Amino acid sequence: MTRDAIILAAIAGAGLLTVLLFAAGADGAPRAIAALLFLLIGPGLACVRLLRLDDPLTELALAVAVSLALETIVATALLATGSWSAGAALAALVAITLAAVAAGFARARGAGSPRA
Amino acid sequence: MAAGVPGPARESAGQAVSSSPGPAALAMAWPVGRAPSWLLTLAPLLAALALWLAAIPAIDPDQMTDLGLIAVLPPAFYLALGLLILGFCALLGRERAGDWEPGAYIAAWIVILHGTPAIVYGSLRYAWAWKHVGIVDYIQRTGGIDPAIGYLPIYHNWPGFFGAAALLTEAAGLADALPLATWSPPFFELLFAAALLLVLRAVTGDRRLAWLGVWFFTLTNWVGQDYFSPQAITYALYLAAIGLCLWAFPARMPLAASPVGRVVIRGALLRRLAADFDRRAEWAGAASSALPDLSTVQRRGLLAMTLALLASIAVSHQLTPIVTILALFALVLLGQCRAWGLPLVMLLFTAGWMATGASSFAAEGIREVLSTLGRANENIDSNLIDASLFTPGFRIVSNAARALTAGVGLLATLGWLRRFHDGYLDLPLTLLWLAPVALLGMSSYGGEILFRVYFFALPAMAFFLAALFAPRSWRRGAASLIVVALASVVLAAGFLVAYYGHERSNYFRPGEIAAADYLARNAPAGSLIVEGSPNYPSRYHRYEQFVYVPLVAWPRGNVEASANAYSLADIEQMMADRHYAAAYLIITESQKVEMSVPGLASLEAIQGEIEASGDFAVLFRNDAATIYGLAGRQGAEP
Numbered sequence: 001m002t003r004d005a006i007i008l009a010a011i012a013g014a015g016l017l018t019v020l021l022f023a024a025g026a027d028g029a030p031r032a033i034a035a036l037l038f039l040l041i042g043p044g045l046a047c048v049r050l051l052r053l054d055d056p057l058t059e060l061a062l063a064v065a066v067s068l069a070l071e072t073i074v075a076t077a078l079l080a081t082g083s084w085s086a087g088a089a090l091a092a093l094v095a096i097t098l099a100a101v102a103a104g105f106a107r108a109r110g111a112g113s114p115r116a
Numbered sequence: 117m118a119a120g121v122p123g124p125a126r127e128s129a130g131q132a133v134s135s136s137p138g139p140a141a142l143a144m145a146w147p148v149g150r151a152p153s154w155l156l157t158l159a160p161l162l163a164a165l166a167l168w169l170a171a172i173p174a175i176d177p178d179q180m181t182d183l184g185l186i187a188v189l190p191p192a193f194y195l196a197l198g199l200l201i202l203g204f205c206a207l208l209g210r211e212r213a214g215d216w217e218p219g220a221y222i223a224a225w226i227v228i229l230h231g232t233p234a235i236v237y238g239s240l241r242y243a244w245a246w247k248h249v250g251i252v253d254y255i256q257r258t259g260g261i262d263p264a265i266g267y268l269p270i271y272h273n274w275p276g277f278f279g280a281a282a283l284l285t286e287a288a289g290l291a292d293a294l295p296l297a298t299w300s301p302p303f304f305e306l307l308f309a310a311a312l313l314l315v316l317r318a319v320t321g322d323r324r325l326a327w328l329g330v331w332f333f334t335l336t337n338w339v340g341q342d343y344f345s346p347q348a349i350t351y352a353l354y355l356a357a358i359g360l361c362l363w364a365f366p367a368r369m370p371l372a373a374s375p376v377g378r379v380v381i382r383g384a385l386l387r388r389l390a391a392d393f394d395r396r397a398e399w400a401g402a403a404s405s406a407l408p409d410l411s412t413v414q415r416r417g418l419l420a421m422t423l424a425l426l427a428s429i430a431v432s433h434q435l436t437p438i439v440t441i442l443a444l445f446a447l448v449l450l451g452q453c454r455a456w457g458l459p460l461v462m463l464l465f466t467a468g469w470m471a472t473g474a475s476s477f478a479a480e481g482i483r484e485v486l487s488t489l490g491r492a493n494e495n496i497d498s499n500l501i502d503a504s505l506f507t508p509g510f511r512i513v514s515n516a517a518r519a520l521t522a523g524v525g526l527l528a529t530l531g532w533l534r535r536f537h538d539g540y541l542d543l544p545l546t547l548l549w550l551a552p553v554a555l556l557g558m559s560s561y562g563g564e565i566l567f568r569v570y571f572f573a574l575p576a577m578a579f580f581l582a583a584l585f586a587p588r589s590w591r592r593g594a595a596s597l598i599v600v601a602l603a604s605v606v607l608a609a610g611f612l613v614a615y616y617g618h619e620r621s622n623y624f625r626p627g628e629i630a631a632a633d634y635l636a637r638n639a640p641a642g643s644l645i646v647e648g649s650p651n652y653p654s655r656y657h658r659y660e661q662f663v664y665v666p667l668v669a670w671p672r673g674n675v676e677a678s679a680n681a682y683s684l685a686d687i688e689q690m691m692a693d694r695h696y697a698a699a700y701l702i703i704t705e706s707q708k709v710e711m712s713v714p715g716l717a718s719l720e721a722i723q724g725e726i727e728a729s730g731d732f733a734v735l736f737r738n739d740a741a742t743i744y745g746l747a748g749r750q751g752a753e754p
Contacts (some may be wrong), residue, residue, distance in 0.1 A: 035287040051417040061310035065356035066421050072428035075279025080473045084260050092611030
């Protein structure tokens with residue numbers, strides 16, 4: 001497994017774990033840690049990794065900023081349409097993340113051509 | 117680098133020569149054996165963290181004076197900061213210093229300065245942060261927002277931040293957003309630093325200069341817009357978006373060819389000036405060798421991310437979108453960003469949101485919106501009040517804030533001039549510095565806009581501060597690094613006074629929180645809550661179910677409309693009103709602290725009158741707060 005694949009798998013795992021703990025109504029630190037770690041960095045990192053910027057600090061800054069932006073947009077869309085539900089918002093973000101992770105895996109398998 | 121550059125170019129590469137005193141130099145002199153170099157580099161940092169952790173138990177917030185937190189910080193705390201300054205400056209002298217080491221120092225600085233209140237207070241600091249928690253609570257309880265709500269509607273019209281916070285709170289299984297809010301200042305400051313690095317690395321290839329800019333930013337960002345708030349998150353997203361524009365979509369258009377230049381630059385003199393500016397801008401641009409060679413796919417991806425950042429800014433705050441639009445237009449019109457559609461898109465996002473999501477609020481007019489932006493930090497408010505009314509400590513704090521603001525502006529100007537003298541024109545940063553200044557003409561609310569302008573101009577000013585103090589050659593820069601260290605000490609001292617100076621009224625004791633919890637638990641919907649002032653933990657739970665009447669509004673009236681009902685008869689009449697399900701009067705220590713400025717009505721006196729009248733029953737009392745009901749009134753009893 002390459003480093004890239006490990007990162008992608010970890011993001012997907014954190015997202016799924018967050019959803020599982022949320023759905024199970026789990027209490028306590030494990031749920032809080034999983035959810036905050038995932039939501040503060042996961043969706044953005046999944047998207048940023050697709051671009052292969054080869055610059056860890058830039059990737060990190062963008063990952064957090066884009067994660068917050070995606071959460072803001074998803075939450076606002078639900079609030080503005082009167083259909084707010086934390087579960088739905090979380091599901092949407094995990095879906096976005098998994099789609100980006102899948103695209104990342106597909107690209108890694110498709111070619112070793114990092115710079116299209 | 118073009119030949120014939122008048123000033124010596126800053127070096128971003130060269131031989132590994134350390135000319136500064138510091139851990140690396142010491143390592144050569146001391147018999148440290150085979151200790152790894154990263155350990156030596158980080159030794160001052162680790163020592164600083166150890167000192168800080170040792171200092172924390174000695175900090176007693178109950179002993180704060182009118183100088184705020186600095187009155188109770190032990191010497192070990194200052195020693196920790198001193199070690200960080202020395203270690204960071206020594207790091208700058210090292211040729212091989214990578215990115216993680218200066219990043220670690222800046223992160224440690226932020227954690228120490230902004231994590232200390234979170235740890236020491238054991239509760240959320242700053243009254244407005246509690247009120248923002250209340251909006252998240254509203255979403256959690258009711259499952260939505262109400263843009264037409266009577267009280268604090270602005271947050272329901274720009275709900276982006278609160279929605280995201282509600283998502284985080286619910287996903288994490290937290291009862292409320294208080295834990296998130298408590299740790300917001302260090303989190304947002306770290307994010308500001310990371311996003312600013314993106315901006316600065318796009319405009320200079322000298323990594324050490326970029327890090328020094330971030331360092332000065334963290335040392336001078338005293339305005340306190342880092343608490344749990346829409347302005348904090350949108351500021352970080354603004355910096356990230358601008359960073360992406362300059363990093364992924366840079367343009368180096370000659371001034372005469374830029375949209376503005378084509379209109380403005382006519383005549384021989386202007387052409388000659390523009391040509392000179394172009395040469396300087398080109399030199400500065402040539403120094404930004406860090407710009408990546410991005411593929412089309414990468415650029416498209418980064419453009420999509422920029423759009424996401426801009427959209428989330430538009431739905432979360434009122435002032436930040438305006439600054440973003442100004443900055444983007446400036447960059448595009450002067451040929452510094454080639455994504456020319458971005459300012460138009462941002463304008464569309466902003467207008468689109470005002471016409472839809474925020475329509476019930478925007479209907480009152482943009483001017484109205486602007487005038488309500490003044491949910492200012494305590495720091496800002498109180499620094500604009502006539503200083504002659506202040507206690508001595510208050511006056512020191514106020515003057516430190518003014519001096520720091522003016523000093524940073526002056527030093528940044530000198531830094532800009534030094535760069536110009538050296539042959540550089542940093543056009544993108546100059547534009548980012550000037551763009552927020554346009555706000556001055558857009559609103560006249562008090563003098564507060566000055567501090568908002570400072571906040572938005574600070575990223576660029578911090579770079580020019582770095583440019584002023586950085587050596588022209590890092591290899592021969594030992595003396596300059598000593599100057600950097602001294603400047604850091606002075607700026608940090610100003611920061612500590614300006615940022616920590618008002619902490620006595622930002623800190624809430626456990627007793628106050630217990631009293632606030634009593635109201636949140638027991639007051640029936642439709643209750644009247646008369647309060648000494650809004651400066652206490654309030655409106656964080658079921659806020660829309662109560663009517664709040666502050667007895668003494670802060671004199672500029674930037675908080676809710678206050679009845680200013682000083683007289684006992686007025687208070688009794690209000691509380692006897694049967695329209696309310698129940699009526700409470702709450703007076704707390706931090707309200708008194710806020711109102712203790714001479715010249716303002718003293719809550720002590722009002723409370724004395726209340727106690728002496730015999731018309732009020734004490735419903736709740738502890739060492740930090742008292743809640744009264746009107747004696748004999750039904751519904752006031754718990």
